[in-house]
Amino acid sequence: MTPDKAQSRAALRHDALRFLDRLRAAFPLEQRIERAEMATRGAYARVLTRWIEGKIPSLDLLSPAEMQSLRELDAIVPGPSGIGCYPFSVDDRGISVRLGHRRVSAMCAIDALAMARLARSTGIVDARCVTCLNPVSCEVQANGSLQHDACENARVLWRHAVRKTGSCSDGLCRDLVFLCRQCAAPEDGYCLTLPQATAVANAFFSFQRGLILPGPV
Numbered sequence: 001m002t003p004d005k006a007q008s009r010a011a012l013r014h015d016a017l018r019f020l021d022r023l024r025a026a027f028p029l030e031q032r033i034e035r036a037e038m039a040t041r042g043a044y045a046r047v048l049t050r051w052i053e054g055k056i057p058s059l060d061l062l063s064p065a066e067m068q069s070l071r072e073l074d075a076i077v078p079g080p081s082g083i084g085c086y087p088f089s090v091d092d093r094g095i096s097v098r099l100g101h102r103r104v105s106a107m108c109a110i111d112a113l114a115m116a117r118l119a120r121s122t123g124i125v126d127a128r129c130v131t132c133l134n135p136v137s138c139e140v141q142a143n144g145s146l147q148h149d150a151c152e153n154a155r156v157l158w159r160h161a162v163r164k165t166g167s168c169s170d171g172l173c174r175d176l177v178f179l180c181r182q183c184a185a186p187e188d189g190y191c192l193t194l195p196q197a198t199a200v201a202n203a204f205f206s207f208q209r210g211l212i213l214p215g216p217v
């Protein structure tokens with residue numbers, strides 16, 4: 001590799017790590033789950049495992065106390081039709097992932113890119129560019145790597161915060177969006193290439209892999 005190429009690869013890694021650090025500071029989900037009581041962690045693992053199994057967790061999966069604890073951590077997003085759990089959303093938010101024969105809604109662009117590795121299945125992400133609304137698609141392999149042809153398809157933009165309070169699903173998630181290859185990134189936004197964003201997504205959610213329960217729950 002030429003010195004120039006090595007330098008630009010190091011810069012790319014640096015950008016991705018900075019993005020990951022900022023993401024973890026804005027939404028310290030892993031830290032919150034690590035510090036939670038054993039019962040709360042167990043309840044979280046049950047919700048997550050349902051999603052991995054391809055089912056939407058129903059509200060009666062959790063006791064009222066478990067529901068409250070997980071809501072206080074902003075680890076789940078309960079709604080009328082079930083329990084959302086980052087990266088999985090109960091509601092259609094304009095970003096979906098085809099995992100095998102099923103289609104799952106994602107909370108945000110980063111969340112969509114994390115699903116394939118979590119579900120150990122190829123994931124085809126379908127979304128729209130936040131600026132021009134043209135379709136954006138990419139394929140993530142079951143091992144979390146991006147299908148090579150997809151690397152230039154889009155970027156992930158962390159746009160200037162629309163809203164900073166409340167649940168991450170209504171705040172930060174609304175700001176993590178896809179941008180197509182033609183549209184310019186806004187000056188106050190923070191943009192990653194698709195391979196960088198996929199690496200960030202896998203790293204952010206890697207703690208969940210150790211929580212997924214074996215067999216049906």
Ligand SMILES: [Zn+2]
Pocket residue numbers: 129130131132133134179180181182183
């Ligand atoms: Zn566009």
